[in-house]
Amino acid sequence: MPLRVVYRLDHGTMPRKAVQGGPTSLWRYQAVLPLADGEVTLSEGWTPLVPAGDDVWVKDEARNPTGSFKARGMSAAVSVAAALGARALAAPSAGNAAGALAAYGAAARLPVTVAMPDDTPRPFVEECRLYGAEVALVPGTISDAGRWLRANGPADAFDVSTLREPYRVEGKKTMAYELFEQCDGVLPDVIVYPTGGGTGLVGMWKAFGEMRALGWLAPDARLPRMVSVQAVGCAPVARAFETGAERTEPWPDPATRAYGLRVPAPIGGFLCVRALRETGGTAVTVAEEAIGPATARLASTTGVDVCPEGGAAWAALEVLRDRGWIARGERVVLFNTGTGLKYR
Numbered sequence: 001m002p003l004r005v006v007y008r009l010d011h012g013t014m015p016r017k018a019v020q021g022g023p024t025s026l027w028r029y030q031a032v033l034p035l036a037d038g039e040v041t042l043s044e045g046w047t048p049l050v051p052a053g054d055d056v057w058v059k060d061e062a063r064n065p066t067g068s069f070k071a072r073g074m075s076a077a078v079s080v081a082a083a084l085g086a087r088a089l090a091a092p093s094a095g096n097a098a099g100a101l102a103a104y105g106a107a108a109r110l111p112v113t114v115a116m117p118d119d120t121p122r123p124f125v126e127e128c129r130l131y132g133a134e135v136a137l138v139p140g141t142i143s144d145a146g147r148w149l150r151a152n153g154p155a156d157a158f159d160v161s162t163l164r165e166p167y168r169v170e171g172k173k174t175m176a177y178e179l180f181e182q183c184d185g186v187l188p189d190v191i192v193y194p195t196g197g198g199t200g201l202v203g204m205w206k207a208f209g210e211m212r213a214l215g216w217l218a219p220d221a222r223l224p225r226m227v228s229v230q231a232v233g234c235a236p237v238a239r240a241f242e243t244g245a246e247r248t249e250p251w252p253d254p255a256t257r258a259y260g261l262r263v264p265a266p267i268g269g270f271l272c273v274r275a276l277r278e279t280g281g282t283a284v285t286v287a288e289e290a291i292g293p294a295t296a297r298l299a300s301t302t303g304v305d306v307c308p309e310g311g312a313a314w315a316a317l318e319v320l321r322d323r324g325w326i327a328r329g330e331r332v333v334l335f336n337t338g339t340g341l342k343y344r
Contacts (some may be wrong), residue, residue: 001269003036003166004206010202011215014282019181024071032210034170041110044071045174050184052302056317056332057188059175062305066127067198068338069175070100073168074102074160076106080167081158085130086110090157092145094196094259098339101160102131115145115152120214120259141254164195165269173203173210179333180216186223187217189330190289192317194309194337195237196263198272205275224333226281228272229309229316230286231256234264238283239271246270248319256292257309260337282325284316286328291315295340308343310336 007013014031022028026045030036042065049057061069074097081089089105091097098114107113111166112133114123117140128135132303136152138145146161158164180187187208193201205226211217230238234254240247248269253263276283286294295311298304306314313334320326 001164005166009213029177035079038040044075056244059335061337062339066099066103068096072171074100074104076171077160077167078108086158088154090153091160092149094142095120099127102128102133106131115149148205165199169199169203169226172200173207176204176207188333188334191224192227192313192334194313196260196270197266202271218327226279228283229313231261231287234262235285238285241283258307286312286315307338307340
């Protein structure tokens with residue numbers, strides 16, 4: 001069962017004016033993060049919104065350290081682990097989380113062990129080794145890598161697996177706070193988010209509730225409709241949403257080259273489904289053959305270094321516009337969750 005950080009919040013906890021002079025990193029929101037000082041930071045967060053056509057912007061998480069939004073979660077998680085006296089760190093990963101953990105572990109002077117599927121593109125593997133991490137390549141998926149690590153990983157390592165500790169969500173929720181500031185206090189109508197483990201989706205949903213408690217949003221304020229984007233070959237969240245289920249079921253034989261979406265049994269899948277329903281959102285599955293061309297279309301019209309997961313989000317946006325689910329004039333933010341360079 002996922003753990004959750006809950007704060008005592010009121011209108012005086014973090015006034016909007018109080019953060020305006022803060023650092024241009026996620027730590028400008030330190031009042032709603034689980035550490036008062038001593039953070040392990042590589043200047044993550046405060047990524048730009050890039051125009052991508054009429055009323056559409058790309059939140060470009062490729063600008064983060066190690067080239068993905070995973071830097072946000074690992075900065076928070078490693079900071080707290082170090083403060084609590086952790087002697088080592090470990091996690092399974094489809095790629096980007098491993099690189100981020102390796103980098104932040106190096107910054108914290110803590111040894112890191114990561115396990116990844118053995119078909120993970122080699123740039124992800126070599127990145128981890130560059131930062132000094134021990135890397136295990138495991139046949140199968142990220143679920144198999146997680147099982148291997150729990151059976152064979154260092155006994156004294158702090159487990160930084162997705163949603164098996166509560167702090168990665170805290171780092172990723174800052175994407176929502178940034179959107180609020182960057183959109184001048186008016187959140188977009190729709191957020192289109194490529195979903196694997198789902199911590200980014202869950203984190204932003206959590207942040208919206210916190211903003212109400214802080215007085216940043218009115219109690220009855222409209223929240224962005226959240227869209228979960230998955231590949232046809234691995235879509236446990238989309239299937240649960242479409243069938244009316246409350247929880248996800250493990251996806252058999254997951255297959256997609258958008259490796260961040262290849263998470264067959266997300267531990268927080270039920271939270272993703274709940275976030276979609278409570279915000280009036282939806283889920284979209286994208287055909288594998290559509291991901292590459294959509295990635296190229298988005299990159300060639302924005303100059304953004306788009307990853308396959310970001311390309312899947314763009315393909316989903318096109319589908320939703322064709323269906324009329326996103327109306328003309330509605331403001332949309334699409335997330336490019338990482339750099340495409342590691343896939344080449």
